[in-house]
Amino acid sequence: MTASTANAVPFKGMITLFAMLATIMQVLDTTIANVALPHMQGSLSATQDQITWVLTSYIVASAIATLPTGWLTGRFGRKKIFQIAIIGFTLTSLLCGIATSIEEMVMFRLLQGLFGAALVPLSQSTLLDINPKEKHTSAMALWGVGVMIGPILGPTLGGYLTEYYNWRWVFYINLPVGIISFLGITAFLPETERHDRPFDMFGFFTLSLAIGALQLMLDRGGQTDWFSSKEILFYCGLIAACLWLFVTHSVFARHPFLSPALLRDRNMLTGTIFIFFVGIILLATMTLLPPYMQNVMGYPVLDVGILMAPRGIGTMAAMIFVGKTAGKIDPRALILLGLGLTAVSLWEMTAFAPFVPEAMLIRTGVVQGFGLGFIFTPLSTLSFSTLEGKLRTEAAGLFSLMRNTGSSLGVSIVISLLGKNIQTNHSYLGENITPYKMGIAANHVSENTIPGSHAALALLDAEINRQAATIAYIDDFKVMMWVVIAIMPMVFLLRNPHHRKSDEIPEMIRK
Numbered sequence: 001m002t003a004s005t006a007n008a009v010p011f012k013g014m015i016t017l018f019a020m021l022a023t024i025m026q027v028l029d030t031t032i033a034n035v036a037l038p039h040m041q042g043s044l045s046a047t048q049d050q051i052t053w054v055l056t057s058y059i060v061a062s063a064i065a066t067l068p069t070g071w072l073t074g075r076f077g078r079k080k081i082f083q084i085a086i087i088g089f090t091l092t093s094l095l096c097g098i099a100t101s102i103e104e105m106v107m108f109r110l111l112q113g114l115f116g117a118a119l120v121p122l123s124q125s126t127l128l129d130i131n132p133k134e135k136h137t138s139a140m141a142l143w144g145v146g147v148m149i150g151p152i153l154g155p156t157l158g159g160y161l162t163e164y165y166n167w168r169w170v171f172y173i174n175l176p177v178g179i180i181s182f183l184g185i186t187a188f189l190p191e192t193e194r195h196d197r198p199f200d201m202f203g204f205f206t207l208s209l210a211i212g213a214l215q216l217m218l219d220r221g222g223q224t225d226w227f228s229s230k231e232i233l234f235y236c237g238l239i240a241a242c243l244w245l246f247v248t249h250s251v252f253a254r255h256p257f258l259s260p261a262l263l264r265d266r267n268m269l270t271g272t273i274f275i276f277f278v279g280i281i282l283l284a285t286m287t288l289l290p291p292y293m294q295n296v297m298g299y300p301v302l303d304v305g306i307l308m309a310p311r312g313i314g315t316m317a318a319m320i321f322v323g324k325t326a327g328k329i330d331p332r333a334l335i336l337l338g339l340g341l342t343a344v345s346l347w348e349m350t351a352f353a354p355f356v357p358e359a360m361l362i363r364t365g366v367v368q369g370f371g372l373g374f375i376f377t378p379l380s381t382l383s384f385s386t387l388e389g390k391l392r393t394e395a396a397g398l399f400s401l402m403r404n405t406g407s408s409l410g411v412s413i414v415i416s417l418l419g420k421n422i423q424t425n426h427s428y429l430g431e432n433i434t435p436y437k438m439g440i441a442a443n444h445v446s447e448n449t450i451p452g453s454h455a456a457l458a459l460l461d462a463e464i465n466r467q468a469a470t471i472a473y474i475d476d477f478k479v480m481m482w483v484v485i486a487i488m489p490m491v492f493l494l495r496n497p498h499h500r501k502s503d504e505i506p507e508m509i510r511k
Contacts, residue, residue, distance in 0.1 A: 009130045011188040016130070016142065018184025019123040022086050023146045025177045026119040029093070029112070030058070032158035036167035043167065046102040053106045059408065060215045061113030064208045066401045067257070069118045070394025073125075074195035078393065082122050082185050088115030090178030097171035120147065121396035126189070128384055128392050134327060140380040141323030148315050148376065156308070195390065203249055203257030210242035214405065218412040226416065261388065262395055270493045271383025272402045277487045278375055279406025281342060281480055284414045285368065292473050296466055297355050310362045314369025315376075322377045331378035332491050338374030339488050341367050346481035354470050382494050414476045421475050425468035 009015070033040075033054065041051040072081050092112040099105040123146070127139040161169040217235035224231050250256040262268055289308065293299040299307065322334060345368035348360075380399070387395055 009190065012130050014184060014188045016127060016139075018181050018188065019082075019126050020142065020146045021177055021181040022082070022119045022185070023123040023143070024149055025174055025181065026089065026116045027147055027149070028154050028157070029116065029171075029174065030062075030154065032154040032161075032170050032173075033058075036158055036162045036170045039162055039167040040105065044099070044102045044105060050102050050106075053102075054109050056216065056219045057106045057110040058113040059219065059404075060212050061110045062117040063211045063215050063401060063404060065114045065117035066121065066397045066404070067208060067211070068199075068204060069121050069397040070259075070391075071197065071199055071257075072118070073122070073192065073393045074197055074390075075199075077194055078122060078126065078192040079185065079189050080191075081118060082126075082189060083182060085115050085118040085122065086178055086182045086185060089119065090174055090182070093171045093174035093178065097168040118397075120400045121393060124380070124396040124399070125393040128396075129192075129389065133385070136385065137327070137331070137377065137381045138323040141319040141377045144319050144373070144376045144380065145316050148312065148319075148372070153312070193390075198255045200249075200253060200255055200257035203246055203253065206242045206246040206249065207257060210239050210246065211401070211405070213238040213242070215408060218408045221412055221416065258398070259391060259394060261391055262398060265387050267382055267386045267494055268384070268395055270490060271379055272398055274379055274487065274490050274494075275383070275399060276402040276406040277483060277490075278372075278379065279403040280410030280413070281484060282372060282403070282410070283407035284410035284476075284480060285346075287411050288414055288418070288473060288476055289365075292352075292469075293361070296469050296473070307358060307361050308365065311365035311369040314366040315373040316369075318370045318373025319377050322374065330496055331382050332494055332496060334374045334378045335382075335491050335494075336488065338371045338376075338378075339484055339491070341371030341374065343371075343481050343484040345371060346477050346484065349477040350474050350481065352470065352474060352477070354466055382496065386495065410480075414480070417476055417479065418469075418472050421472035422465075422468050425471045426464055429464050429468055 037051050037054065040046070040054060044051075069081070089112060092108050092115055095108040096105060096112060099108055124140075124143055127143050128136060131139045157173075158170050161167075161173065213235045217232055217239070220235075221229075221232055226232055227236075246257075250258065250260075286308075290304050293304045293307065318338070345364045348364050348367075352360075383399060384392060384395060
């Protein structure tokens, strides 16, 4: 879609509204169900291992189904695929809400992931297509707010619905949003041109198998002790074999599954690699902070939700600022600023103690929120800035896939490191507690507890656990800080297409 065509699109505001509703519905569902898992487990008579498949099935299905979004859109048209995705996601949400067994729930979550996978890339490509290039930054700022609102509001909203209503309302809440979004898309979204490109089944199959195995490895690794498990080694072998087959096939195929033009575009290639690492930071911190505040610092659940909110406010404020200053500031400078703010907040979090004042939690949350907001929107804009319009939907699918894969990898890494470091730190701290150093432990034993009794030892062990967990969380924050610092040089690989070309400079001098 050209700039003139984008300017001619009617009802831009309505299209944006209903596309964003669909996006928020999908991204909200990736985190809203997490807090309801213990209640689902009891209601569906599921084991701990079985209930995790409620999340795993959704993640794997979403990852695989994101890939063919570009081809489906070209073959059948964006409007039709958008309608099918919304109505399918809404109906499967209803089925999840009325599920009576763990087998039904896993199957319906699988279908929900398949239908919902296309919603985020479709909304992103829609907003890019209906706006001219000079408005892309503002459009991506608005889209970014929708994408970021899910991880921020999901746990809080899910906890509220589960506590005051029922875990089934975590899924029922999608029904009115889905219906309104479907009616709006049907009424206002224009159809796109169709491109009858052959479908590369072998490429799709091998890449899907690799991504599915990767997601299973990341999800199951912590439960099976990673590479000491034959299951994880099998996934590793499957990933390597499928990726080798996919790359080899893509080099020689006449119509490969992923368009070679995506990889030839420097901004798109750099942006997809960049968003992978941003995804690692994006969800990992959100995963670590709530249990740290509850289990180590002793904050109630409601207070945790309130203290996490400023992080989202910082993100949205930064995105609004980026949208308002579009074209006035080099997007690469904003990305560097965002990475710097994120690194500073993580550095400050390495000074956390077993109890952290609320002011410090809010300050670090706001700074990190600002940082992520300054990264996400300019990166999305630059990644698509030099890409042909017909490739945007396929590129948006790849962009979303890399962000989600990075998030999954980030969560797996920090959780794995956390568990390992807690055990290591507990051993190190415990070996310094001896009968000859009981003065160290005296401060942690109450006056009514007999020194050396089982109660006193239990209290002492609990305090050692708390201190060990604090050190382990700090180590995770430090790892993420170094990841942010390490990816900073990648900013200079991005081109800013709005800068004047070098051949224009001599003409300016002559004048």
